[in-house]
Amino acid sequence: MSSYLFEGPVHLNSIYWKSSDTTSEFWTFAKVNGKAQPKVPVYVLTSLDTFSAAEEFAYNLKALKRAVVVGEVTKGGANPWRFFDLEGGFQVAIPIAKAVNPITKTNWEGVGVQPDIKVSKDKAFDTAYELALKNLKQKSVPAEQSKDIDKALKQFQSP
Numbered sequence: 001m002s003s004y005l006f007e008g009p010v011h012l013n014s015i016y017w018k019s020s021d022t023t024s025e026f027w028t029f030a031k032v033n034g035k036a037q038p039k040v041p042v043y044v045l046t047s048l049d050t051f052s053a054a055e056e057f058a059y060n061l062k063a064l065k066r067a068v069v070v071g072e073v074t075k076g077g078a079n080p081w082r083f084f085d086l087e088g089g090f091q092v093a094i095p096i097a098k099a100v101n102p103i104t105k106t107n108w109e110g111v112g113v114q115p116d117i118k119v120s121k122d123k124a125f126d127t128a129y130e131l132a133l134k135n136l137k138q139k140s141v142p143a144e145q146s147k148d149i150d151k152a153l154k155q156f157q158s159p
Helices: 053-063 121-137 143-154
Strands: 011-017 022-027 043-046 068-071 081-085 091-095 098-100
Touching: 011 053, 043 053, 043 121, 053 068, 068 121, 121 143
Parallel strands: 043 068
Antiparallel strands: 011 022, 011 098, 081 091
């Protein structure tokens, strides 16, 4: 999905594998089926329930300044792990690699993705929708569309 949001290719993330001392890089595709939308505003909604791959999506777009992240701090699961068997039928999950963002040089492990606009998950959609409307309002739009935007924005005004 990220490939549709950039004029690719763009380096999104890397995984460092300590066991082999190698790094895997993850990039957007140079071409996509259909039309890429590199200039369309993007708002990513997050909550404490946002985890793993969804966090990476939010983190990558935020680091690349391609999206506004709206909501709560995410759960904080960045690093790949696997189960190892222990005696007595027990298992332990151990990280086996580390995600490394090419811009921040770190990741969201244990700290979560920090939203640009921190609001409860219950308010995230309305907050992002209002921001999108205000962003549209600042652009040159036809008069009829401007009226529709004003009408939609009224729902966010205090009584």
